[in-house]
Amino acid sequence: MHFNHISPAKTRAQKEHRANHILESALVLFVEKGFSATRLEDVARHAGISKGTLYLYFENKEALFKRLVEEMVVPLVQNAEHEVNAYQGPCNNLLQQLILGWWKMIGKTSLSGLPKLLISESGNFPDLAEYYVKNVVARVRRLLTTVIQRGIAAGEFIECDAEGVARVILSAVVFPVVLQHSLGIYDTAFENDRYQRAHMELILNGMVTKR
Amino acid sequence: MHFNHISPAKTRAQKEHRANHILESALVLFVEKGFSATRLEDVARHAGISKGTLYLYFENKEALFKRLVEEMVVPLVQNAEHEVNAYQGPCNNLLQQLILGWWKMIGKTSLSGLPKLLISESGNFPDLAEYYVKNVVARVRRLLTTVIQRGIAAGEFIECDAEGVARVILSAVVFPVVLQHSLGIYDTAFENDRYQRAHMELILNGMVTKR
Amino acid sequence: MHFNHISPAKTRAQKEHRANHILESALVLFVEKGFSATRLEDVARHAGISKGTLYLYFENKEALFKRLVEEMVVPLVQNAEHEVNAYQGPCNNLLQQLILGWWKMIGKTSLSGLPKLLISESGNFPDLAEYYVKNVVARVRRLLTTVIQRGIAAGEFIECDAEGVARVILSAVVFPVVLQHSLGIYDTAFENDRYQRAHMELILNGMVTKR
Amino acid sequence: MHFNHISPAKTRAQKEHRANHILESALVLFVEKGFSATRLEDVARHAGISKGTLYLYFENKEALFKRLVEEMVVPLVQNAEHEVNAYQGPCNNLLQQLILGWWKMIGKTSLSGLPKLLISESGNFPDLAEYYVKNVVARVRRLLTTVIQRGIAAGEFIECDAEGVARVILSAVVFPVVLQHSLGIYDTAFENDRYQRAHMELILNGMVTKR
DNA sequence: CATGAATGAGGTTTCATTCAT
DNA sequence: GATGAATGAAACCTCATTCAT
Structure with a gap:
């Protein structure tokens, strides 16, 4: 008492x-x-x-x-934003760091299911989908676009459609995580590191032989 | 009567x-x-x-x-396979042709919803998921891998992890279609052609400036 | 067909x-x-x-x-109103006729439960209670008040508080029906006709001996 | 502690x-x-x-x-019984006193809800309903019947069906209290004193004009 | 063949009652 | 004594499936 x-x-x-x-x-x-x-x-x-x-x-x-949805992701987005703002150095490193961070904070934790869940349920929860797009998807995409633009400005990256490229890169990063929680279970395994390596090399150098 | x-x-x-x-x-x-x-x-x-x-x-x-699921996709996969087998010419053209075909046959038809549907429901229909992976996903991936390997053999593409690259390319092709039927509705529009152009340029030439 | x-x-x-x-x-x-x-x-x-x-x-x-509630009573109220409007003759007859009508149309049919039900549930269904008061209770009371006022004007009834008397009469008419569906079951039986006779005599002549 | x-x-x-x-x-x-x-x-x-x-x-x-139910009313009934037994004087005064007492002890206290409650729940609590009828309803009615009979014997009241009249009077006394806790809330207000006055005048003198 | 009223298993939700603190 | 978190029986409600017309 x-x-x-x-x-x-x-x-x-x-x-x-x-x-x-x-x-x-x-x-x-x-x-x-x-x-x-x-x-x-x-x-x-x-x-x-x-x-x-x-x-x-x-x-x-x-x-x-x-x-x-509302309590489990937004903080992570904020973290990533702080990281980018604080970063000094070559942009391809930053890019790689962000991608690795994605795997560490999301891809390999229980949160990795969220993107699949939101994709599946957006039709039944429009409000929630809108919230998620606004507070997660759009913010992450903007972040990536900024990094690419910074790389172009620094002469590190070629002149390109920064937002388009950001979208392409995001697709290649998010989709495997979505698959992991769906069809992936029934597919032949494919090492994650190998996928990430192929991804980085491809987006940095392309696949066409240089003359 | x-x-x-x-x-x-x-x-x-x-x-x-x-x-x-x-x-x-x-x-x-x-x-x-x-x-x-x-x-x-x-x-x-x-x-x-x-x-x-x-x-x-x-x-x-x-x-x-x-x-x-069983009746609506497999024929399309077979078409693509025939197309690749019959093709003579530079591989980047073939690659582009396949990607365009994807949009024409799937992305812009009512079939475009299928990938989203299968991703969503794979947990409740393992048999179906397995069937889809085996008869669609794996076959398409194998097809793309083959094209890339052919390009490497022809000296057209650099030596790379063909299957890894195929997976990356597929992610970037399939994911937008999945989004189209889910979160995409709540996102700002982004022109499809622009996305595809950014994608092709990125995978062909990369984003790093050549010294 | x-x-x-x-x-x-x-x-x-x-x-x-x-x-x-x-x-x-x-x-x-x-x-x-x-x-x-x-x-x-x-x-x-x-x-x-x-x-x-x-x-x-x-x-x-x-x-x-x-x-x-909405479909089962209102028509009956309208009937009674028409009956009063059409009536020509001594008011005590009309009064008796209305009371008998109440027993015939409500008291002895399955509708007799409605007053008890509405009394019981008004706390949980305020809208419905309001509807019932407005479309049934108040209208019937107004009807009865009108009859009494007509009787006073005709010199048939003494000068009295017409609405007050109407309320008293209604209480004595409705309450037995409410009891019928509640405590009445556990009480000693009391012939309805006898109750009605006592009621009519009481309200017409009172109980005090005339000097 | x-x-x-x-x-x-x-x-x-x-x-x-x-x-x-x-x-x-x-x-x-x-x-x-x-x-x-x-x-x-x-x-x-x-x-x-x-x-x-x-x-x-x-x-x-x-x-x-x-x-x-068991603890809150029975004492009040006993009080009323004692009052009647002890009373000496004209019966219409006693009658009026009882009715006023009803309002003072029940109608204007929190106990006023009990009749409504018992009416509502008698279907689900037959034992309780029976108890209440036996120990409250019947006793009060008997009390009132006695008073009326006494009045008749004293030549104060006309020869009438004492129990029938008692029932009519009780209806007109109890029903307003029941309404107070149910539909009454949604009805136009009507002053209690005015109701009681109309009631007393009606039962004492009736409404028919004396020739 | 085509219909849609009817069914009842199974899901969501409420709340009287218990019990460790 | 007093609490309120936890329980699970039982209520409301939905919808895949059946079947008489």
């Missing part, structure tokens, strides 16, 4: 933690089966709680999904 | 035609909302028939989905 | 009929157990249909309830 | 007091929403305690409801 103020603090942290745990479980299952085909009972079981407990943390199934 | 016995052939053809019509409707809606979230009633309404009639043409919802 | 135009007409009538049948069942159970405590499955069983069928006729439980 | 062993008496009284507080809250909400639609969490919040604490005072939701 005397130190009651401790309990709510502890509870608050626990509550936060529990909510994150549920979000992780939801992410895994939503990515695997899609939003509609995922039963809340499965999410609960996966999180080790009961069906009813879910509703102590999230208003309903849709709210659970929205929190998933 | 009176002259039904006269035209079994016509009936057969009509049946085929009707089935295709339903498949088209199903494709549109499955792509938009996903398999699970699409109600058969909506498919029926979209096809201009009644709910019950669907079952005269397809055993059940799942069968409808499977037929969709 | 030739007389297809019959089928939809027949269907329309059947549909109407079926909907009314469901409303009757819902009325019985809502009156007995209340809205919240009545399970739709019970309504369905009582109506001899399945749970799902309910939803072909009513959007949801609440809509079912609202239709119940 | 330290001196708990000293004041069991105080604790006993506090417990009693707390229980009554909970009962008051339950009464308010049960009347407003009905038993089924009232959540125990709301009762708890209204009483300023936690959900779990309720169960320290009442076995379950049903027990809470039953105690509500």
